[in-house]
Amino acid sequence: MKPPVLLTRRIPASVLSRLKATCSVDLHEGDDPISHDDLISRVLGKQALLCLLTDRVDREVLEAGVDLRIVANIAVGYDNIDVAAARARAIPVTNTPDVLTEATAEFTWALILAVTRRVAEGERLLRGGTWKGWALDFMLGMELRGKQLGIVGLGRIGSAVAARAPAFGMSVAACSLEAMTAPAPGAVRRPDVEMMTLDRLLATSDVVTLHVPLTSETRHLIGRHALSRMKRTGYLVNTSRGPVVDEDALAWALGERLIAGAALDVYEQEPRVYPGLLGLDNVVLAPHLGSATTETRTAMASLAVDNVLAVLAGRAPLTPVAG
């Protein structure tokens, strides 16, 4: 008999058929996330749960999943899963690192360019029919060449963002998680990246981009105090997790022109966007598209399936999460 597994959203057909060849798949159809109640009732009797960042896999879900042998998140971030509760039940949790690094780094650059060159603002104006034509002083942005990119969180994605900076003539500063207050000894990983404290990075960077996981230490890492430390000409970009930024504080800083602009791909309560941000022209708002390429989303689903198949076959998971 094939082991029963719960899959909370459609995945590419080729990947799904690989899962179906070995497992009996209970698939939550439709475009909306599975409800928490549905998740609890359908996880019962399943040996694997393949889930998304939109699914809250808490203690209740894990308690209901008495037969679970693995929780495979189709995302690199796993703040949606109570990893400690899973560990207490000896259920491995896996994520999808590496396969989405390049796509997310590319999208970060899309946002950096969009906000500093006012692409979305310009398009809104044009579609609104109020463009009067070329003018020397019309919609001026900030040039990247010669500026400093500040990377908060120099992990896989942060490093891939850093690697693209020389193409735009930017110097790179970074602080890693363990170096939020003081540079960790030996923290310099690339000769072309200057490691510094978060405070100094905020005060000296022209573009600050966030690449930390969401944890109790990084929740609201960027609030009123941090935003006040930034240059008035500086830009903030967030492709990590929404709650790393205090949206109320950001709306305040943008409204008061304490910073020049921001570009967000993630939000505190997705899919809700903080109303105070929606009316501001100096913020670019994207609907969580960081890893959204056909290649990457297929690779993410495939890696999650590989993790499930390995564990159900009695092997070790390929990409277990730390922590």
Ligand code: GLV
């Ligand atoms: C997307 O946000 C991910 O964590 O994979």
